[in-house]
Amino acid sequence: MQTKVTENFLNRFRSNRSRLKDEAFLQSYALLSVVFDEAFQLMGLLKPDGTLIKINKAAFRSIKGKESEVIGRPFWDTPWWAHSREEQKRVREGIEAAARGEFIRFETTHAATLDGRVAYIDFSLKPVKDERGNVVLVVPEGRDITERRRAEEALREAAIKYRIVADNTFNWEFWLSPEGRVIYTSPSCERVCGYEADAFTADPGLIWNIVHPDDRQLVDVHRHEVREEKVMGQVEFRIVHRDGDIRWIRHVCQPVFDDNGTYLGIRGSFSDITEQKKAAAALLDNARITRELEIAKEIQQSFLPVCPSALPGVLMACCCHPAAHVGGDYYDFFTLEEGAIDMVIADVTGHSVGSSLLMTMARSVLNAKVTGSRPPGKLLEVVNDLLHDDLSRAELQISMFYIRLDIPNHTVSYANAGHNHPVLYRSEQADFIELDADGMIMGVKKEVGFEEKTILVAAGDIFILYTDGVTEAESAAGEPFGTGRLCEAVAAYRDNHPKEIMAGIFRKLTEFTGDGPLADDVAMIIVKIAPSDEAQ
Numbered sequence: 001m002q003t004k005v006t007e008n009f010l011n012r013f014r015s016n017r018s019r020l021k022d023e024a025f026l027q028s029y030a031l032l033s034v035v036f037d038e039a040f041q042l043m044g045l046l047k048p049d050g051t052l053i054k055i056n057k058a059a060f061r062s063i064k065g066k067e068s069e070v071i072g073r074p075f076w077d078t079p080w081w082a083h084s085r086e087e088q089k090r091v092r093e094g095i096e097a098a099a100r101g102e103f104i105r106f107e108t109t110h111a112a113t114l115d116g117r118v119a120y121i122d123f124s125l126k127p128v129k130d131e132r133g134n135v136v137l138v139v140p141e142g143r144d145i146t147e148r149r150r151a152e153e154a155l156r157e158a159a160i161k162y163r164i165v166a167d168n169t170f171n172w173e174f175w176l177s178p179e180g181r182v183i184y185t186s187p188s189c190e191r192v193c194g195y196e197a198d199a200f201t202a203d204p205g206l207i208w209n210i211v212h213p214d215d216r217q218l219v220d221v222h223r224h225e226v227r228e229e230k231v232m233g234q235v236e237f238r239i240v241h242r243d244g245d246i247r248w249i250r251h252v253c254q255p256v257f258d259d260n261g262t263y264l265g266i267r268g269s270f271s272d273i274t275e276q277k278k279a280a281a282a283l284l285d286n287a288r289i290t291r292e293l294e295i296a297k298e299i300q301q302s303f304l305p306v307c308p309s310a311l312p313g314v315l316m317a318c319c320c321h322p323a324a325h326v327g328g329d330y331y332d333f334f335t336l337e338e339g340a341i342d343m344v345i346a347d348v349t350g351h352s353v354g355s356s357l358l359m360t361m362a363r364s365v366l367n368a369k370v371t372g373s374r375p376p377g378k379l380l381e382v383v384n385d386l387l388h389d390d391l392s393r394a395e396l397q398i399s400m401f402y403i404r405l406d407i408p409n410h411t412v413s414y415a416n417a418g419h420n421h422p423v424l425y426r427s428e429q430a431d432f433i434e435l436d437a438d439g440m441i442m443g444v445k446k447e448v449g450f451e452e453k454t455i456l457v458a459a460g461d462i463f464i465l466y467t468d469g470v471t472e473a474e475s476a477a478g479e480p481f482g483t484g485r486l487c488e489a490v491a492a493y494r495d496n497h498p499k500e501i502m503a504g505i506f507r508k509l510t511e512f513t514g515d516g517p518l519a520d521d522v523a524m525i526i527v528k529i530a531p532s533d534e535a536q
Contacts, residue, residue, distance in 0.1 A: 042142035098125040172270040194242025212238035317498035328355030329523035376415035377452030391443030427460025469520035498526035
């Protein structure tokens with residue numbers, strides 16, 4: 001519209017000056033002058049050779065100086081073009097083309113010297129012809145599109161940044177149009193599902209077709225809620241990877257709107273949570289296994305007998321603490337006729353369920369074979385022969401120490417199958433000796449003999465049967481607790497009941513190793529010979 005008004009103005013301007021006497025024309029000329037001067041575009045009038053003969057107020061406001069400083073100069077030599085020789089050449093060539101009758105339009109920049117910034121201009125050159133078709137004027141017009149260009153550049157920059165982020169994000173990002181067409185999908189889709197991004201552009205349905213058949217109803221409900229209710233949604237489901245593998249996906253999506261509230265589609269993200277799901281399942285399995293092991297521990301502990309408390313002349317204490325839920329340490333008592341009691345302590349290699357099962361088997365064999373007529377050495381021979389094959393198949397071994405205490409006769413008979421040597425505190429001599437007898441660990445071979453020895457004991461004597469979890473417990477520096485420290489603890493509490501002696505040993509053990517759990521199973525029996533009237 002503005003260009004048409006200007007053209008009418010110019011047509012009247014170039015007519016015979018004599019018509020200025022016409023009052024109607026004078027009014028029209030004045031009106032057109034106001035329109036020209038007050039137009040928001042930068043406008044001017046050029047001779048066909050490019051000489052500037054007039055500019056409007058908008059053009060004048062964009063430069064410093066006086067109007068007279070630019071009028072009469074070649075248009076390309078004015079301040080609007082001083083910032084670029086390239087643009088000067090461009091506008092000069094454009095004027096030459098306009099002078100030949102061509103309409104010229106291009107985007108350019110002007111040096112807006114009032115505030116020092118460079119403005120983006122939608123620039124045109126329109127030729128004005130007389131009645132004979134000759135170009136008599138050229139009208140330059142410029143629209144300031146700086147804000148639009150800056151907005152477009154900002155949008156492009158934002159798009160580039162988003163694309164960079166989206167293309168390099170670990171998760172699979174995508175954008176769907178309102179019709180469900182894939183507008184964008186990030187390269188991470190190939191890592192998550194095995195298909196390249198182009199596959200989803202070519203087949204919009206693929207993004208949902210890879211959903212596991214058993215989860216499609218769940219996903220369809222989710223899609224409907226997001227699409228119809230226009231709300232953010234989240235769902236976890238399985239997909240079938242291109243290689244046939246099943247993957248777990250956490251899907252988050254939300255509707256996208258422009259500033260005017262127009263619905264633009266759905267932006268979403270797929271996260272591969274397969275490893276998280278596996279870890280969660282493993283935790284559940286571990287919790288179940290832990291509970292089962294706790295039950296196994298309770299059952300195993302129930303097999304351990306309570307220390308006999310009604311034997312005259314004998315005070316006793318015993319314990320078994322597995323390092324894991326179940327262990328291979330074991331002790332037992334067998335009360336015989338005529339005031340004799342047998343006791344055994346044993347250790348199966350390892351801390352596994354298999355160790356626990358074999359110890360249970362050993363307990364059953366011992367219960368079946370213990371008799372007063374079978375001395376300790378012979379008993380170990382029988383037990384070794386019966387357990388050998390099972391121990392060999394399981395690649396396990398058992399150490400065992402067996403004692404028979406004849407209370408009325410104050411004798412102790414014992415045999416050893418590769419176990420730690422118990423220690424005996426002699427009250428009268430106030431010293432310790434080890435109960436040593438030759439014997440191979442069980443499970444190595446059949447039909448082996450076990451040496452048997454017998455010693456006398458007196459009131460006040462204390463003997464301690466233990467597994468290697470006691471003496472091999474280590475300090476922070478890696479030093480073992482050893483038999484010496486065990487004897488020191490026993491000597492320190494020798495006048496007390498075996499229960500207090502055992503408590504003293506564990507206190508010293510904890511001080512030595514620290515407060516952490518023991519690395520190995522610990523089993524212990526402490527027996528103190530006392531006059532019958534002191535036994536409880």
